[in-house]
Amino acid sequence: MEQEQEQKQEQKQEQKQKQEQEQEQEQKQELELELEQEQAETPRPWKRILSGIIVLSIVIIGAVLGPVLQTNESDPKSTFLSRCKKFNQYDCQRLWGAFEQAYVNKDPCNVPVQAYDPLIAAAPFKPQCNKMMFWSKTKVVVHGFTEKRKDCFVTLEDTVLGYALNGLTWCGKKGSNGTFTTACPRNCENNPVDSFWIRASAAYADVACGDVTAMLSGSTITPFDPTSTFAKVEVTRFKAPKVRSLNVVMVIQKNAKSNCKNASLQKLKKALHTGITYSCKDVSRIQECGSKPQIACKTCW
Ligand SMILES: *[C@@H]1O[C@H](CO)[C@@H](O)[C@H](O)[C@H]1NC(C)=O
Numbered sequence: 001m002e003q004e005q006e007q008k009q010e011q012k013q014e015q016k017q018k019q020e021q022e023q024e025q026e027q028k029q030e031l032e033l034e035l036e037q038e039q040a041e042t043p044r045p046w047k048r049i050l051s052g053i054i055v056l057s058i059v060i061i062g063a064v065l066g067p068v069l070q071t072n073e074s075d076p077k078s079t080f081l082s083r084c085k086k087f088n089q090y091d092c093q094r095l096w097g098a099f100e101q102a103y104v105n106k107d108p109c110n111v112p113v114q115a116y117d118p119l120i121a122a123a124p125f126k127p128q129c130n131k132m133m134f135w136s137k138t139k140v141v142v143h144g145f146t147e148k149r150k151d152c153f154v155t156l157e158d159t160v161l162g163y164a165l166n167g168l169t170w171c172g173k174k175g176s177n178g179t180f181t182t183a184c185p186r187n188c189e190n191n192p193v194d195s196f197w198i199r200a201s202a203a204y205a206d207v208a209c210g211d212v213t214a215m216l217s218g219s220t221i222t223p224f225d226p227t228s229t230f231a232k233v234e235v236t237r238f239k240a241p242k243v244r245s246l247n248v249v250m251v252i253q254k255n256a257k258s259n260c261k262n263a264s265l266q267k268l269k270k271a272l273h274t275g276i277t278y279s280c281k282d283v284s285r286i287q288e289c290g291s292k293p294q295i296a297c298k299t300c301w
């Protein structure tokens with residue numbers, strides 16, 4: 001549920017970014033063309049030039065955007081491989097093979113979390129003590145932040161598997177070797193997408209160490225939502241003394257509904273293994289630390 005809602009938000013953001021990039025590109029091209037014209041010093045009928053620019057822009061935008069949209073929506077394999085390659089240290093074909101075996105040729109409502117054990121074993125999560133960031137209902141904010149400050153915090157979606165599969169939909173079919181992206185059920189318990197995120201979240205939480213951070217949302221009535229993956233899968237896996245503390249960063253935006261004082265956080269405190277220190281801080285200026293790399297991680301909030 002959480003994933004789905006936030007995926008939509010994320011897609012919107014991505015679209016906005018793309019539009020902005022396009023506009024930038026368009027403006028650049030217009031400028032370049034204008035420059036050329038000035039240099040040539042040959043006055044031409046403006047209308048023809050203008051329509052030329054527009055046609056050119058559309059062609060270029062189509063050429064740039066077309067393949068991007070296509071890889072995201074209809075071909076999970078090429079998306080997986082190209083995202084995986086950015087990490088430069090994995091046998092991406094082998095990872096894809098380990099991924100596929102979890103759901104291919106299976107009923108898409110019969111893919112248990114354990115089906116992904118071989119995939120997790122093929123790309124085990126590395127403990128990154130004091131940098132590990134968990135989140136619930138703050139997907140856009142948290143990734144907007146970690147994208148810029150990987151030196152400070154790392155989320156599951158910044159690791160190779162989380163990154164490669166973020167935002168994707170996939171499933172198999174009995175009697176077929178294929179990977180499908182449409183008509184993939186999410187309303188049955190053992191579906192391929194939810195099972196992956198549960199398995200990966202568990203594995204990521206299992207290696208948590210040192211001071212752990214969780215970004216929760218003050219824009220919800222129950223920041224520590226007992227039905228979230230964070231509550232159901234991650235929190236109970238933090239082990240003392242390997243994990244020293246859990247530090248909640250409560251994202252406070254304009255129309256905040258709750259904060260660190262909310263009673264649900266008492267439940268979070270209680271759910272932690274004894275020996276793990278708990279803290280919570282209401283933070284209204286998350287972006288500042290993201291946009292100013294000179295701010296030390298420890299003083300982000
Ligand atoms: C599925 O894959 C196997 C092995 O890669 C191949 O031998 C078989 O023909 C494939 N079946 C279909 C239906 O494509």
Ligand SMILES: *[C@@H]1O[C@H](CO)[C@@H](O)[C@H](O)[C@H]1NC(C)=O
Pocket residue numbers: 221222257258262263264265
């Ligand atoms: C705070 O937490 C409690 C219990 O977890 C919840 O029922 C309540 O509605 C929450 N929110 C606010 C704004 O009080």
